[in-house]
Amino acid sequence: MSSRERKLLNELSRRDLLVFNPIEASNILDESRENTYRILNRMESKDLIHRIEKGKYISTEKLEETHIYHIASNIVTPSYISLWSALHHYGFTTQVPRTVYVMVSNSKESISLQNQDIRFVKTSHFFGYTSEKKLVIAEPEKLFIDCLLYPKYAGGIQEIKNSIIEAAIDGEKIVDYALKVDKKSLCSRLGYLLQKTDKNFDEERLKENISKSPIPLDPSRSGGTKDNRWNVIDNLRWKKC
Template sequence: MNKESNFHIKTLGPRAAQLLVELNEQRRSTFNVADVASITGLSPSAARNLVHKAQQRGLVTRLKPGLYNLVPFELGRATEHVDSPYIIARELAGTAPYFLSHGTAFELHRMVTQPNFTIYASSTRRVRPQTVGGYDFRFVLITDKQEFGVMKHWIDKQRFVMISDMERTIIDGLRHPAYVGGITEVAKGLWMKRDTLNIRRLMDYAQRLGVGAVIRRLGYLLEHYELADAATLEPLLSQLTASYLRLDPLLPAEGPYLSRWKLQLNVPAEELDSIRFT
């Protein structure tokens, strides 16, 4: 801890000093009232009172009721500070398994050309949509069996969050195109990372998820962009049912039907082809 940090600590009461030292030791920049009570041994009401006083002194920033950020000492007093939104997403998930997903994962994997202003995460715990620290958070509910294809993403040298790997990110985009910006945006990510993606893993994930729309859309796009041959795609074809689904569920049910993949092609092939040149 530097001299400036020591100066701030010495001017605090013993409980507040204990709290700030311990949070810094744990690298916990985002914390809740339960964390405060656990560290200080105070009752929940006393813990809230302690944090309120720290907030008045500019030592912490309130993100939402019960959730706070430490203000780094180097920013000075009376400074509003919001930590990485990815860390906040982790805190909102609580102790439940989670991972950053959909449009957020597309952005972190650099699979998009447009910025995303909503933080998406998947979790086995139901978390309501909310705005925290100026960021909009949306959680997608998954089952325990759907928690796969996950990796660490380091925020800095000490902190990380969980994120879907590239293949799982594509699969989630195919399942919920609305959370990415449409099927064309998913196709862009697929094409941009075509030399990095593991096609076998993509297919394995699609089969593991077991969602017919994902299998159809993945098979069609892999074939359209010539990323897999007919023999490779056979396991996906063998799982199709007789019903037809739209290629992009966000667009009207119009366009030709493709019997091979049981899809209504409501996105023109020319639009998908233009991605090759973007």
Template sequence: MESIPARETIKRLKVAKISLFTPTTLQQILNNQNYNTIHKTLMRLESQELIIRLGKGKYRLSDSTVSSFTVGNFLLQPSYISLETALNLYGILSQFPYISTSITPLKSRKVNTQGIDYEYVHVDKSLFWGYIKTDDYLIANPEKAIIDTLYLASKGLRGANYNEWDLERINKPRLISYAQKVRYNPFQKLFAKLLLI
């Protein structure tokens, strides 16, 4: 198949409002099913610095402005921003995390791209809920970020300095309702301590 010029490829991605993409996305945009052509197109775009390779099969337009949260969701799907990152964003945790933390039902992993560290922490599929779409990324709502953090702390996988948290703006009925969905005794004991502060 005939290759499409680099500028035309970029134009098509921009018209479709796509800043982050995979080879499959590019195939759809270019109406091209030939893998070799797509691979060569990606290599050409990367060598001309029109795109940036974020990881295996994950790309970003060089001149696009995409939030690190959006990139975090894109690098590993499904995932949503949670834990320290969400707690800080909501003003619950005052300390600024140096790693963008997310929850996933997939295997835990760490990724570094463009100087940003992303951490994906595994939870069972039954706990993969309580997130919302904000702008163009998925993030735990404040109460679920607390539940995620306490759950992982109760398993000994993470610390939770809940004495330092600002819980003033938390929807306590929702928090309690969420906690009741977690059927794990060590979590329930830790959650009971949180309610006492």
């Protein structure tokens, strides 16, 4: 390992930079962009660093010792882990998703890392996340909002319902987040699920913003029984309640 290669790795560690780009490497090495790319290419060939995608690198040591959720939430800034991945992280589900789900503000194609797919899901509702030792992840309350907005990336409504049963939820915060999203179908589905799973929340405040026309609880299923309070057609099987 050359002195410049060692300098880069040491400084990345000192600055706690998990994922880095050529500009950051150039600044650390005080080298031109062209020379920096040559150094990075040599380091990659020596298996000192790994190229996650064009312009994004991680040291091989960090790649091997860091959970993929931590890496995935640092590839794009800003971004955060959510949906089925976050359900698994918090222990709300025993299912282990094969795909890592990352919320981003701009469209981005999926990539593969450590034999897992990382799917970037674009959202315009970019709030309600927290950082835990380099892991940027949805708060539980925002997680369930995301899940109801993108149920196919969370195992479906049945899996979301089962996860809500297992979760400790701040009833005031989840209503605040739902109203911030300002989507009536979301408020209907969320209110119905929270009520059916015996969660404490401000029902009346949420009910003021529900859908005017009946909506299926699970959009992928037909049939069901209408609940007049939330204007939801319940087409799930409630085995755990």
